[in-house]
Amino acid sequence: MTRTNLQPLRVAITGGTSGLGAALVAELVGRHAQVAFVARHRDAIERTRRQFPDAHGIVGDVARKDDIHPIAIQIVAALGGLDVLINNASSLGPVPLAPLADTECEELEIALATNLVGPFRLTRTLLGTLAASARNGGHPLVINISSDAAVTPYPTWGAYGASKAALLHLTRIWDAELAAEGIRLVSVDPGDMDTPLHALAVPDANPATLKRPHVAAREIADLIASTVITPGVAYRSEVLL
Amino acid sequence: MNAATGRRPRTRHARLLVADASGRVSNRTHRDLPSLLQAGDLVVANDAATLPASLAGVHIPSGSAIEVRLAGHSSPAWAGESATAVSFTAVVFGSGDHRTRTEERPAPPRLRVGDALLIASLRARVVGINGHPRLIDLEFEHSTDDTWEGLARHGRPIQYAHVPETLAIWDTWTSFAAPPVAFEPPSAGFILDWSMLSHLRQRGVRFATLTHAAGISSTGDPELDARLPFDEFYVIPASTAILIELTKAEGGRVIAIGTTVVRALEHAARETGHVAGGRGLATGRIGPDTALRVVDAIVSGIHEPGTSHYELLRAFHREDVISSISEEAASNDYVAHEFGDAVLITRPDAATASLAA
Numbered sequence: 001m002t003r004t005n006l007q008p009l010r011v012a013i014t015g016g017t018s019g020l021g022a023a024l025v026a027e028l029v030g031r032h033a034q035v036a037f038v039a040r041h042r043d044a045i046e047r048t049r050r051q052f053p054d055a056h057g058i059v060g061d062v063a064r065k066d067d068i069h070p071i072a073i074q075i076v077a078a079l080g081g082l083d084v085l086i087n088n089a090s091s092l093g094p095v096p097l098a099p100l101a102d103t104e105c106e107e108l109e110i111a112l113a114t115n116l117v118g119p120f121r122l123t124r125t126l127l128g129t130l131a132a133s134a135r136n137g138g139h140p141l142v143i144n145i146s147s148d149a150a151v152t153p154y155p156t157w158g159a160y161g162a163s164k165a166a167l168l169h170l171t172r173i174w175d176a177e178l179a180a181e182g183i184r185l186v187s188v189d190p191g192d193m194d195t196p197l198h199a200l201a202v203p204d205a206n207p208a209t210l211k212r213p214h215v216a217a218r219e220i221a222d223l224i225a226s227t228v229i230t231p232g233v234a235y236r237s238e239v240l241l
Numbered sequence: 242m243n244a245a246t247g248r249r250p251r252t253r254h255a256r257l258l259v260a261d262a263s264g265r266v267s268n269r270t271h272r273d274l275p276s277l278l279q280a281g282d283l284v285v286a287n288d289a290a291t292l293p294a295s296l297a298g299v300h301i302p303s304g305s306a307i308e309v310r311l312a313g314h315s316s317p318a319w320a321g322e323s324a325t326a327v328s329f330t331a332v333v334f335g336s337g338d339h340r341t342r343t344e345e346r347p348a349p350p351r352l353r354v355g356d357a358l359l360i361a362s363l364r365a366r367v368v369g370i371n372g373h374p375r376l377i378d379l380e381f382e383h384s385t386d387d388t389w390e391g392l393a394r395h396g397r398p399i400q401y402a403h404v405p406e407t408l409a410i411w412d413t414w415t416s417f418a419a420p421p422v423a424f425e426p427p428s429a430g431f432i433l434d435w436s437m438l439s440h441l442r443q444r445g446v447r448f449a450t451l452t453h454a455a456g457i458s459s460t461g462d463p464e465l466d467a468r469l470p471f472d473e474f475y476v477i478p479a480s481t482a483i484l485i486e487l488t489k490a491e492g493g494r495v496i497a498i499g500t501t502v503v504r505a506l507e508h509a510a511r512e513t514g515h516v517a518g519g520r521g522l523a524t525g526r527i528g529p530d531t532a533l534r535v536v537d538a539i540v541s542g543i544h545e546p547g548t549s550h551y552e553l554l555r556a557f558h559r560e561d562v563i564s565s566i567s568e569e570a571a572s573n574d575y576v577a578h579e580f581g582d583a584v585l586i587t588r589p590d591a592a593t594a595s596l597a598a
Contacts, residue, residue, distance in 0.1 A: 056386055057386075058390070059390070069393070069410045069411055069414075070390075070393035070394045071393075072421075073290070073292075073293075073389065073392070073393040073421045074386070074389050074390060074393050076290070076419065076420055076421055077385075077389040077393075077420075077421060078385075078386060078389065080318070080319060080420075081419070081420070125411070125414075127416075127417070127435075128288055128290065128414075128415070128416065128417040128418045128419040129419040129420070131417055131419070132288055132417075132419040132420075132450065132478075135449065135450065135478065135480055135481075136478050136479075136480055137480065180439065180442065181435075181438075
């Protein structure tokens with residue numbers, strides 16, 4: 001399958017230095033999109049930037065309220081606007097995973113801050129920029145990375161699953177509300193991948209049984225191409241890869 | 242008339258003082274705005290997001306603490322200019338912060354071309370003095386990305402002593418704020434939230450934006466204040482220019498949300514009377530003698546006589562109407578300044594053949 005060129009698109013990815021996020025940076029840079037990526041650690045950002053010198057690395061933690069506007073300002077300054085926001089940064093909650101009865105309130109709060117409140121704040125702060133893209137003829141898209149744990153009640157995945165379930169529903173409601181503005185929101189469940197996050201959650205998983213992140217990244221880039229570049233085709237608000 | 246002292250009173254209970262085309266003045270609330278507009282009208286707002294443009298720093302040659310307030314762009318990339326470094330014009334204050342009235346702030350040390358500054362954790366250099374010892378051109382000596390990181394993380398919104406609480410950057414962004422290029426909030430836009438944009442659409446009122454780098458409203462220095470507003474870059478999207486043409490052709494009214502929108506649209510139309518899409522540098526003042534060619538009505542804050550904003554409002558209606566707005570605002574304790582109440586003034590000769598009419 002040929003890869004659709006994403007050259008005119010301005011894309012921002014949170015959690016962009018590891019796992020699916022790093023694979024998305026590589027895939028989207030490879031398709032000539034203008035890319036900004038956000039991560040918490042400057043050393044990891046510098047490593048990614050050496051690999052992809054055209055991508056803009058931004059230090060910030062989406063779980064921190066005070067980081068959101070600085071992140072948004074740097075994204076829009078670097079890209080001159082925004083067409084696609086990928087809320088990918090995720091927190092597992094307690095590591096190792098724990099039943100809810102053994103989960104500290106603070107661990108649940110961290111999962112909610114990273115997986116729900118952070119994507120809400122960043123999306124809300126960038127909404128004006130996405131709306132400007134729509135007024136200028138674009139088809140802006142917010143992709144929130146979801147999980148089967150958002151739907152299925154897996155024991156010990158309580159903090160993560162509850163936060164991702166809330167994000168899934170927030171995405172549905174916001175998509176309905178913003179349809180008239182020309183802004184779409186979509187949840188994407190990339191499947192179980194061989195990533196650092198998965199290794200934290202399931203340390204003894206056999207990597208050979210897991211999906212490679214670059215495969216999911218290619219599928220998400222194809223979804224962007226079909227939604228943003230040639231919109232109107234097979235739009236779905238929830239996507240299982 | 243009171244200066245606003247609370248943050249964000251506006252979207253919940255901001256009041257709206259309305260002067261219609263005939264000059265009749267009435268007291269409404271901002272929630273009435275959609276009902277005062279008609280199908281076929283076009284609302285144009287400034288979508289500039291506010292920069293954290295107040296930067297604490299040090300003047301390296303003297304070792305003195307300074308506050309730098311970014312006040313204008315020099316050849317900005319967002320307005321299509323090519324620049325190798327991020328550079329601004331800026332007003333420099335001595336030590337202290339917004340809680341001291343600008344008029345009472347100590348002066349900065351003597352500034353010279355070539356002086357090094359450390360501001361917002363960034364190295365910068367004075368590359369020009371703009372006809373006033375406190376008005377400088379400065380250039381950051383970092384990559385574009387690193388400069389933006391320093392500004393975004395260490396800058397604070399410009400604010401004034403009439404709002405003593407420290408503002409967060411989100412207090413200064415309108416709901417639809419997009420590119421971070423304004424030095425102070427395009428505050429008339431606070432009246433619009435997403436619910437109101439939706440109500441306007443349901444009424445058949447169109448919505449468009451332009452981006453205008455709103456500059457600072459006051460420096461506390463009479464000589465500098467007399468030069469306000471400084472020249473301001475703007476970008477009018479082609480889609481907005483088309484909607485203005487369409488609205489005019491159909492007899493609808495163009496309603497500007499804020500003085501910056503008036504300044505950009507009237508500047509863009511100054512030669513042909515038509516607004517072409519593209520970028521420009523708005524210069525000069527709009528006042529009672531300015532013949533407006535595009536904008537039919539304005540939503541703005543309450544402004545005090547003598548300010549450049551007040552002079553701009555005088556372009557919209559007869560002297561007695563503008564005076565009675567001021568008297569009405571004073572006798573009803575309307576809240577002035579950026580987080581306060583608003584006016585809607587419709588020109589006597591505004592288009593009346595809206596679609597609903």
